[in-house]
Amino acid sequence: MDIIITEAMGAPGLEVLRKSGYSVQYDPSLWSDVERLKAAVAKAKALIVRNQTKVNKELLYDLKNIKIIGRLGVGLDNIDLGTTAAHGIPVVTAKNANAVSVAEYVLAAILTISRPLLAASADVKAGGWNRKCFGGTEIQGKTLGLIGIGEIGHRTGIKAKALGLNVIGCDPRLTSYDIAPDLTGITLVSEEEVLRQSDFVSLHVPLLPSTSNLIDRAALARMKSTAYVINTSRGGVVNEEELYEALTHNQIAGAVLDVLHTEPPGAEHPLFSLPNCLMTPHVAGAAQEALNRTSLLIAAAVLLELGGDVSKYRVDVNSWL
Template sequence: MQLDIVIAEAMGPAGLDLLNQSGYSVHYDPSLWSDAQQLKEAAAEAKALIVRNQTKVNGALLDELRDIRIIGRLGVGLDNIDLTATASRGTPVVSAKNANAVSVAEYVLAAVLTLSRPILAASSDVKLGGWDRKRFGGTEIQGKTLGLIGIGEIGHRTGIKAKALGLNVIGSDPRLTPNDIAPGVTGITLLPQEEVLRQADFVSLHVPLLPSTRNLIDQAALARMKDTAYLINTSRGGVVNEGDLADALAHHKIAGAVLDVLDAEPPGAEHPLLHLPNCILTPHVAGAAEEALNRTALLIAAEVLREIQGGTSKYRVDVNSYLNELERAELAQS
């Protein structure tokens, strides 16, 4: 049977219901991404392929998708999709831009509060017979400084929530133009990235993974941070040089880190960050609150249907902008 829409990774039920009620044939297998041959066979005649962040949408796969009209990305990151390959074949990509922004922003604030008030550690200690009020008192976040590296939709939402809790918010984003008034309205003080790293008590990363941002946080960047500061990464693992971070944490050059993303997911058993008590790791769930998953699924389902019915989605990825970024990075490195 010819399949119209193939979904290779986990998708929220609201979006699945919309697709199943559309009249198109839908194949949903959240583990399909892990078997390249089965994926090629299932999607060979599909009009649409929907993925999350594990399916490798590359030239080899696209060559097998003879009737493909649209790639739907359940999220915003694009590092698993070869946009050069999709562009050369004229295959548009739609992403769920901003659909999980609230979820990620709330995760960042949860991380800040967890780092400041060690409630779970205190609870574990009490259950083991302890009652150490001095050890688990923690610190207030009011008056502390949150530094944002990247001030897109998620950065702005994080800044608004942080200010409501009494944090000072500073940030840096080279993509902002003089016409961008949102940081001023939000109350984010714009500074060079080096100053954000120097001044912040919490540094939160909100940048895409591009050649220009890979290893953005390396030994030199970590050395600019206070030894009492914390790093929070909900963007992409490759933005942080994990070896440099492990060294900084092991030698207490910074106080700690909360990482929701890693360069290789899941990490191998010997990954150095797994064994550091001042590093909190979560399995890429910052944008995966239940509401965000359904919001993302509904958006992508609706836009995929729009595209295969002959329309043009406003959520199409601006491939030219992405490819221009790659070109600028290559020129800088030459």
Template sequence: MKILVTELMWDDGIETLRQKGYTVDYDMELSRKREELLGLLPAYDAVIVRNETKVDTEFLNAAEKVQVIGRLGVGLDNIDLKGARERNIPVVSARNANATSVAEYVMAAMLDASRPLQAADADVREGNWNRKLFTGYELNNRTLGLVGMGEIAHRVAKRAKAFGMNVIGFDPFVAPFDHVVQETGIKQVDLEELLKTSDFISVHVPLTNGTRHLINRDNMRSMKNHVYIINSARGGIVHEGDLAAAVEAKEIAGAYLDVLEKEPVQIDSPLLKVEGIRLSPHIAGLTVEAQSRTAMLIAEEVDRVLHVGQSLCVVN
């Protein structure tokens, strides 16, 4: 059987598939070579993608032999799940494989905002000694608001609690006795209260019609002027133009964005012009450990579907 990998996949996952007897063709840039990809698809029994490969009607029609699609990650907005289901093609995701890495990214963002060591280092190297300028603040007793309370938010909450932070959360799909509330002591609030009372706001919801531009200029005006917004979920949940305007007007302090509406960042993006906004290239879940876990999990689950027809990680 033949498996096509269209984006970055760690070597141990590819080697696992080859040891199981599969022919694996790997081109980490194939997601950006659409016509070539569509021409290759008919020859493969399985395809493994990340977030850049558009698994749409055209893709699915070309994937004549494909029995399973593996997603190296958990976001599914690039995959037509309904279309895959209609064609009886299961989609398996790397459920929770990078959750710890994303949680640590959120903590790193909050620590960077409260103690900007890189900026202090640069200033010292210029011959300065501005102790007052770089007087930071503690995370202890600050309030972290979690928009979405899934597994990643759960892990963020546990770490934030260890720093002495107050953690509140909004998620209409989480009940009062679910583990994320009971095991971490998150206080459930409505979105309006969360946005008004948080010192940091971290986004952990999928991009849907209901969450697109969920964070916008209207509700930014209700936030504290020292708040930081952290988005490691999906671009489009935070309205980027509104965010740039709010930070520039000093209505809020800034943001840490690991995801954007259009990736890579566009040269005319207003985000690039605002000093208080920190950008990273969709790397929150891309630690060495998470890459390995993700690759191994998808390799095992794709093999399981091909040989057994079942997987615990099927999402459609």
């Protein structure tokens, strides 16, 4: 088999691969069986994964024929880039393909926090008519703080400003030639000021040693008691135990988490018990249009690399290590 796909892939990209002339094995559950996975990919030329497949040293050791690894998404914490580089295996990601989807999720989270329509609807259907409880608050004039101003942060900022939010942000990876802040109208401040000034803190950073537990007890202590944290990046960026402490002690108003340290979480996860913590199953970037774009982009990039060319979506490993 030439191309192995171990997790769910959008139909448009899958169709492109199947019509390419390469043989394709599509098994969305393959990632969950390590031994079957190793056997399947041993002779493959291309491996396409999402975020569940652990492309680690153990798996890479057996990948003698792999020419390219495609990542259906942008996060790379499930891929051992040091080992892929050592084996000379390039990696391509669906950079920017889900940026609109994630940005819209962040705005949906802010609106859900501010105008509790679902809770109001449930109350009315239960016989209530509590206008004082469900009026909510306006978001115009509030401050959105972005930690990370890549393509997703940029698009989130544009949409937020259109709704009347003030937008501030920081990004240690921002270079002097990045134009996102100027195009978006994001006011650049320090990370400490983002935490201190924001009514909503939205996280848009990769999971790296420098960002692991970025939102910890100290960071939460800098936030307003009326502020919310929104995480659509990676679960490891937020210290969940210390977030639980902050939420139970009303140190901050609440949180919206699309990602968790362990996915799916165990049934006894302490954050489940908190009404001021909204949780979704890693769907911020999973709007149907985003899934289709991602599948087409990765299909095209993988085929280009198999043909001996270099895709513009190839990962610069040095920027991640």
